[in-house]
Structure formats: C-alpha cells, structure tokens
Amino acid sequence: MAKTSLDKSKIKILLLEGIHQTAVDNLRNAGYSNIEHLPTSLDEAALIEKIRDVHFIGIRSRTQLNERVFAAAEKLVAVGCFCIGTNQVDLDAALARGIPVFNAPYSNTRSVAELVLAEAIMLLRGIPEKSARAHEGGWLKSAKNSHEARGKTLGIVGYGSIGSQLSVLAESLGFDVIYYDVVAKLGMGNARQVGSLEELLAKADVVSLHVPDLPSTRWMIGAEQIACMKPGGILINASRGSVVVIEPLAEAIREGRLNGAAVDVFPVEPKGNDEEFESPLRGLPNVILTPHIGGSTLEAQENIGIEVSEKLATYSDNGTTVTSVNFPEVALPSHPGKHRLLHIHDNVPGVMSEINRVLSENSINIAGQYLQTNDKVGYVVIDVDKAYGPQALDALRQVAHTLKVRVLYSEGSQDI
Numbered sequence: 251m252a253k254t255s256l257d258k259s260k261i262k263i264l265l266l267e268g269i270h271q272t273a274v275d276n277l278r279n280a281g282y283s284n285i286e287h288l289p290t291s292l293d294e295a296a297l298i299e300k301i302r303d304v305h306f307i308g309i310r311s312r313t314q315l316n317e318r319v320f321a322a323a324e325k326l327v328a329v330g331c332f333c334i335g336t337n338q339v340d341l342d343a344a345l346a347r348g349i350p351v352f353n354a355p356y357s358n359t360r361s362v363a364e365l366v367l368a369e370a371i372m373l374l375r376g377i378p379e380k381s382a383r384a385h386e387g388g389w390l391k392s393a394k395n396s397h398e399a400r401g402k403t404l405g406i407v408g409y410g411s412i413g414s415q416l417s418v419l420a421e422s423l424g425f426d427v428i429y430y431d432v433v434a435k436l437g438m439g440n441a442r443q444v445g446s447l448e449e450l451l452a453k454a455d456v457v458s459l460h461v462p463d464l465p466s467t468r469w470m471i472g473a474e475q476i477a478c479m480k481p482g483g484i485l486i487n488a489s490r491g492s493v494v495v496i497e498p499l500a501e502a503i504r505e506g507r508l509n510g511a512a513v514d515v516f517p518v519e520p521k522g523n524d525e526e527f528e529s530p531l532r533g534l535p536n537v538i539l540t541p542h543i544g545g546s547t548l549e550a551q552e553n554i555g556i557e558v559s560e561k562l563a564t565y566s567d568n569g570t571t572v573t574s575v576n577f578p579e580v581a582l583p584s585h586p587g588k589h590r591l592l593h594i595h596d597n598v599p600g601v602m603s604e605i606n607r608v609l610s611e612n613s614i615n616i617a618g619q620y621l622q623t624n625d626k627v628g629y630v631v632i633d634v635d636k637a638y639g640p641q642a643l644d645a646l647r648q649v650a651h652t653l654k655v656r657v658l659y660s661e662g663s664q665d666i
C-alpha cells in the first residue's frame with residue numbers, strides 16, 4: 251500500500267548530546283521544524299523507544315547505535331554523527347537497512363591538536379602536580395624533571411587530520427616530530443615517518459595517539475609498548491579509550507618510569523556529567539585527566555552543527571550521499587519539475603534490470619538515472635516525469651533485494 255507523502259514539517263529529527271544550536275537553526279531554515287533537541291544521550295531502552303518514529307537522528311560520540319537500536323528504527327532515513335569518530339555506530343547494521351551515516355571529519359581537528367600541544371608543554375614542565383600542590387598551599391619550586399619543548403621529540407601515532415595538524419603546530423614550537431602510520435604519508439615540514447610503532451616509542455619524549463577505533467588499534471598501547479617508551483617519557487591519548495590499556499599506564503606513572511600522561515578518552519566513560527568518573531589514573535602525579543573534551547570548543551561545535559545538519563538536509567531534500575562513511579557516494583543535481591525515486595538495494599545481479607522493467611511496464615519516462623554501489627549495497631536515483639502512479643512505487647518496493655525506497659516529490663514533500 252502506498253504511504254502518505256510527508257511534508258517537511260512532519261519529518262521528525264532527533265538531536266542528542268547537546269548538539270550545537272547551529273544545527274537546529276540550519277535545519278529550521280531548510281524547512282524542518284519537527285526537531286527534538288536533547289542535552290544528553292539516551293540509554294539503549296530509552297533510545298529504542300524514542301527512535302521508532304524518528305526519520306533523522308543526530309548524535310555525538312556517546313550514543314550507541316547498535317543492531318538492536320536500528321532494528322527498532324523503522325522510519326530512520328539517515329544518521330548524522332556530529333563528531334569525527336563513527337565507532338559508536340554499527341555501520342553495517344545501518345547499511346543493511348539502507349541508512350547512510352554522515353560525520354564531520356575536519357571541524358574539531360584543530361581543537362584537539364591545540365589541546366594536545368598545550369598538554370605536552372604542561373606535562374614537560376610538571377605543571378599539573380605543581381599547580382595541585384599550590385592549590386593545597388604547597389610550593390614546589392624546582393627544575394627537577396622540567397624540560398623545554400624545544401629540541402624534544404614528539405612521536406605521533408596516526409598521521410591523519412589531527413596528527414598532521416599537531417605536527418605543524420609542534421614543529422613551530424621547536425619539537426622534532428616523528429610519526430608512525432600504517433599508510434605511507436608525506437611529512438609536514440621536517441616531520442619524518444618511522445617504520446614501526448616500537449621505533450617511535452623508543453625515540454619519542456612525548457607520544458601522542460591519533461588513530462581511530464579499529465580492530466587493529468584496540469589496546470595497541472599496553473604493558474609491552476609502555477615498556478618500550480623512553481624512561482621519563484610522556485603519553486597523551488585524545489583518540490579513543492580503547493587504544494590504551496590503562497592499568498599498565500597507571501603503574502608506569504606510579505613507578506616513575508613515565509613522567510606524565512594526559513588522557514581525554516577512557517575505556518569506560520561516565521554516561522553524563524552527573525555520574526562519577528572512575529579510573530586507576532585518578533590521583534596520580536603529573537597526569538591530566540579531561541572528560542572527553544578534545545573536540546569540545548564552541549568554534550568546533552558551531553562548525554560541526556552546520557556541517558552535519560547540511561549533510562542531513564541535503565540527503566533528505568535531494569538524495570546526495572557525498573562524504574557518507576558507509577554508503578555509495580552519489581552527487582546529485584537538483585530535480586526541478588521531476589519526481590526523484592531513490593532505490594537502495596542489496597548489490598546483487600539483476601536488481602537494476604528489474605527496476606527498469608517495473609518502470610517500463612508502468613510507462614514511466616526516465617529523465618535521469620544515477621547509480622553507485624559498494625560491495626554490499628546499490629544506490630540508484632531515478633528522476634522521472636511527474637505523471638506516474640502510486641502503483642509504480644508499490645511495484646518498486648516489491649523488487650527483490652529492495653532495502654529502502656524513497657520518493658522526493660517535485661513540490662518538496664517526500665514519501666519515506
């Protein structure tokens with residue numbers, strides 16, 4: 251049975267985790283007024299309940315979109331991660347339901363790089379401990395274990411958007427920069443790529459981690475790697491909590507084998523600001539602990555709000571999937587005077603010919619057709635003349651291996 255066409259004001263958008271107001275404003279300006287904007291994430295049960303009638307969801311790094319949540323998300327059209335990492339989303343579960351996932355790959359990179367650089371300098375001078383003592387009325391005036399950044403070696407693990415920006419900023423301060431990456435990358439300035447993680451750990455005075463959460467990066471810094479670090483070295487992790495095994499790091503600090511650490515991300519993070527933060531690193535000297543705020547600057551959040559909301563609105567209005575992290579990327583022109591059929595299907599032989607058969611049997615004239623596939627999914631967009639009946643849409647929905655069909659009507663409403 252044909253569904254009812256939805257005006258933009260009926261399309262439900264749920265924004266979680268205090269996503270910046272720019273996202274709400276942007277979506278409203280694009281004609282979307284049915285927006286629920288919450289300051290926190292939701293636990294699985296609450297999310298499953300709420301997501302049932304949601305068409306677009308916006309999250310940050312906290313909200314877990316797993317198979318069970320997607321199974322309940324019957325109306326979901328797209329996901330926006332208002333951050334870089336997408337490890338909190340089961341990308342395969344989304345893809346299997348024809349749901350593209352978008353993120354903001356660059357907007358908060360500068361914020362992370364600046365924070366890490368500041369932390370490196372503070373840790374090289376033992377400031378966290380000296381400051382804490384002064385707050386207690388103590389006076390720790392000493393040059394012991396205090397060093398200039400100039401001439402020290404910064405080792406960056408993961409030389410992507412953040413790692414390479416950090417490289418430039420750190421070099422301008424006089425750090426020698428080396429980096430390790432699984433991909434061969436051209437160094438910025440005089441930075442040099444090294445051949446192995448072990449080599450980097452053995453050479454760097456300060457090690458900073460900037461890899462994504464992947465099976466290959468999970469617990470990549472454990473007791474063995476920490477033992478490879480220079481005596482008196484410093485470790486900074488603003489990537490993901492799954493990259494560093496915390497207990498051996500805490501032990502190395504307690505034993506004085508490392509001189510300090512800054513950690514922004516943890517294997518288990520509190521669900522919100524009201525929950526207690528627990529970690530073996532609490533109370534250790536010269537350790538900076540921050541509540542996953544590497545990307546939390548007003549500048550970054552404002553830009554992310556604009557960037558990701560634009561991607562969601564563009565996909566909703568026009569079908570464009572450029573920069574999606576899990577979906578075939580299709581860049582589409584506008585479709586004045588035409589209806590646009592979006593058909594998402596398993597990438598198996600025969601689907602396209604079946605779609606074209608349905609169109610031809612219903613005497614539907616094709617004005618434009620765009621197709622892109624990845625190894626699992628095919629995404630075909632077909633612009634058709636306005637004269638076509640609901641029976642054609644039903645027939646398209648019946649095509650074997652169909653995951654999702656959407657129609658963007660020329661007057662701006664859509665059938666999801």
Ligand SMILES: NC(=O)C1=CN([C@@H]2O[C@H](COP(=O)(O)OP(=O)(O)OC[C@H]3O[C@@H](n4cnc5c(N)ncnc54)[C@H](O)[C@@H]3O)[C@@H](O)[C@H]2O)C=CC1
Pocket residue numbers: 334335355358359362407408409410411412413430431432433460461462463464466467488489490514515542543544545546
């Ligand atoms: N603390 C915070 O608030 C924030 C944390 N992040 C985290 O930082 C991560 C990195 O961000 P970007 O630099 O934008 O990512 P990116 O994707 O631009 O760079 C990651 C780099 O790591 C490399 N890499 C992958 N696996 C590796 C391995 N096993 N060993 C060495 N290198 C490896 C990649 O080749 C790539 O060059 C994000 O995935 C996110 O998890 C990002 C923003 C804010």
Ligand SMILES: O=C(O)C(=O)COP(=O)(O)O
Pocket residue numbers: 310311312332333334335336358542543544545546
């Ligand atoms: O951008 C990322 O990947 C981050 O880790 C930042 O996450 P957040 O938006 O602060 O929850």
